[in-house]
Amino acid sequence: MISNVAAEVQAFTSNAFLVEGERRVLVDTGAGFDVVSVIDAHGGDLDAVVLTHTHPDHIGNAADLRNAYDVPIYGYDTNHDAVDEPLADGDVLQLGDHEYEVLHTPGHAEDHCCFYADATGVLFAGDLVFQNGGYGRTDLPGADRRTLLESIESVLDVIDEDLRELHTGHGPSVTEDAFQHVELAARSARAR
Template structure:
């Protein structure tokens, strides 16, 4: 397995156990627990440059406002998931029972595929949400898959508003073109590989 050039730290945060990642200057999917994320960043002497969400669901966004303020860094969100911000407070109240306040202010909407984030490729993966993305670093052999694919051959839910099952299936087929040894870091749960996911995905009837 190729040696990873960038250090990677996984933090499990919030009641829904979202995986937040620190990687290549990015805070990916800071779903809650600002204090925990903040202290880990200080302890690791990690130098955050941006905050990025793989999609617009509230459980990937709850610590964004505080992190933006603490580090004075911009927040990136897929453009097609701007609509999800209107559901931020309502969804959090429904699922977690509290009002999180105003949704995060987006500094840059991501619209293009390509190596635009510190050499990390943005791969559009709509389906779970209209604008869902994955982040792929070929040199580090890693894919941050958000809620698109998971360990065990599981895939993102498509029973929420704005989901699209057909789009998700197309997105998954696109991800399966990546090298089998690519390590997949999902938005929830444990890591897998593209090859491992591929084998178990075939056994699921979605």
């Protein structure tokens, strides 16, 4: 089961997805809200946190989670204080009951990663792509539109039309025609 524990938060934050199952993992921590109380309300305890990237809205609650649950925080940029354990392109990690491939997808941020489970057709896209063809900002330090487009196209090479769920860093998750939303994001990024 996947739930966005930041769904009701009014502060500026990223989504934060609790993936339940054999290995309880939070994808991104969100920022500016009491994530520990929310996790506790969902049964408490975590096995790990994985980060799509280290922008403040995605890692703001990292220290609180580390203190409350003593969990490792995985991310691509091991030089960042929020990251305890490294992720690399092609790594496989367990979220909930399924294995996800780490896809390094720079462009919005140099350390950006997506997580994809082929067996279940689930993609955690962070700020790479959003619903209705949106895609991550490229006007921030370390961002680059051409690199972002290349990352979207590399994800399209891995996923297929059986993509069932697209969980994004902001806005609603997509559970119908998810592949088309990623394709539309690539077309939108090419057109700019």
